[in-house]
Amino acid sequence: MVEQQLRRRGIHDERVLGAMYKVPRHEFVGRQSWGEAYADHPVGIGEQQTTSQPYMIAAMIQAAQIKPEDRVLEIGAGSGYQTAVLSELASQIFAVERYASLADAAAQTLDRLGYRNAKVVSGDGSLGLPEAAPFDAIIVSAAAPRVPPALVEQLARGGRLVLPVGNSQEQVVQLVQRDHEGNVSVHTLEGCRFVPLIGQQGFAA
Secondary structure (H helix, E strand, C coil): CHHHHHHHHCCCCHHHHHHHHHCCHHHHCCHHHHHHCCCCCCEEEECCEEECCHHHHHHHHHHHCCCCCCEEEEECCCCCHHHHHHHHHCCEEEEEECCHHHHHHHHHHHHHCCCCCEEEEECCHHHCCHHHCCEEEEEECCEECCCCHHHHHCEEEEEEEEEEEECCCCEEEEEEEECCCCCEEEEEEEEECCCECECCCCECC
16 A cells, blocks of 8 residues: 555655554455555445545645644544554544544454544534644645635644645645735645535535
């Protein structure tokens, strides 16, 4: 997976590659899906949700430029796989998942595998997690119709927000950066396809 799907397709951050090599992806999908856990596509995890394609996870994390001392917010924890990868890279991970059943399962798996620097909660991810803000990086694993203002507000100075933006037919990954003076810039990276971000600043349920 790491060599063929990631490195050969332009993922060059050795910390990201190392984290994805280390985290056992099959532990975050049902046993019936173990045969496709490392395949080059999303894998269903219940509640009509998926754990994202490995390449897209790596590309978004690489774009977020995560450093060892960073505090990171993840929106759309799903099964906890990306949460685990982020836990290998940053100091603290706060993950929000809309479905309580997925949040509970993710928390249990992360605890069983020894990831103690990650906290998973259920809630409206489009609103972020203001009580724990600000964050050095925010990664959203569901597509929003536009960049949620709440997430931009929760970025620290020098912070990076990576998320898919678009509708059910066409989406792009965007990188939102807040510089050290507080100015915000937006850059479009590549096309993608994600499940919708449901919430007050996302799509209606």
